Amino acid sequence: MIGGCGQKTTAPAAGPASSQNNAAQATINPTADVSGVDLSKWQGAVDFEKIKAAGKSYVFIRASLGNTYADPDYSHNIQKARAAGLAAGSYHFYMTDDKPDDQFANFSKHVSLQSGDLPPVVDIEKLNKNSLPNTAAELKIFLNMMEKKYGVKPIIYSGENFANEDLKGFSDYPLWLAEYNKDKTPQLPLDWKHWTFWQHTENGTVAGVEGKVDLDRFNGTQQQFQDLLIQ
Numbered sequence: 001m002i003g004g005c006g007q008k009t010t011a012p013a014a015g016p017a018s019s020q021n022n023a024a025q026a027t028i029n030p031t032a033d034v035s036g037v038d039l040s041k042w043q044g045a046v047d048f049e050k051i052k053a054a055g056k057s058y059v060f061i062r063a064s065l066g067n068t069y070a071d072p073d074y075s076h077n078i079q080k081a082r083a084a085g086l087a088a089g090s091y092h093f094y095m096t097d098d099k100p101d102d103q104f105a106n107f108s109k110h111v112s113l114q115s116g117d118l119p120p121v122v123d124i125e126k127l128n129k130n131s132l133p134n135t136a137a138e139l140k141i142f143l144n145m146m147e148k149k150y151g152v153k154p155i156i157y158s159g160e161n162f163a164n165e166d167l168k169g170f171s172d173y174p175l176w177l178a179e180y181n182k183d184k185t186p187q188l189p190l191d192w193k194h195w196t197f198w199q200h201t202e203n204g205t206v207a208g209v210e211g212k213v214d215l216d217r218f219n220g221t222q223q224q225f226q227d228l229l230i231q
Helices: 048-053 074-083 100-110 135-150 160-166 222-228
Strands: 035-039 058-065 087-093 121-123 155-159 175-178 197-204 213-218
Touching: 035 087, 035 197, 048 074, 058 074, 058 100, 058 213, 074 087, 087 100, 100 135, 121 135, 155 160, 155 197
Parallel strands: 035 058, 058 087, 087 121, 121 155, 155 175, 175 197
Antiparallel strands: 035 213, 197 213
16 A cells, blocks of 8 residues: 555556556546545554544554554554544455465454444555465455454455456455546546545645645545445
């Protein structure tokens, strides 16, 4: 991801749009401005009250990475985000060379979702050097474990290019699309017909966060956003 993730090993934003991608451009709902940010330890101390006062509706917060790493600021961040009245999302940075059950054990050890939270997110944007041979099948195992545990369909975060190559058959999951080359019309991966969230810049600014931060938009109305939250 992601300023939120701090994993700058790849550029998740898509490159030039595929000429085969026909109806995959979707403008933002003109009646809504449901925006948010995503965070990890790399943002340091965050004032969630100021983020809320700046008009943001939600924050995605990194919880874990691979099969052992836990973000040291996750617990503090999610508690403060909820207290400020922000919808909080928890995401896991998926490592394709770690087994899915081990990664899920790591994520679920740290994440207990509650009413008003966003569905859990798996961030997958690169293949690791020693990726497991059946990446898609392993990812499906991880997603199924997430859905069984939390009772809601997880969100997939990725960029267009990676999704086109490695995420075929996952379009029934809500998409959080990373694409920084567009203004009002993000280019969807070929399998998807709709994006749910769009991370449109990694160089944004918002009150309450020092320095640059990832900015996100929700593709829908305030009521549709509320309907997405865990009940």
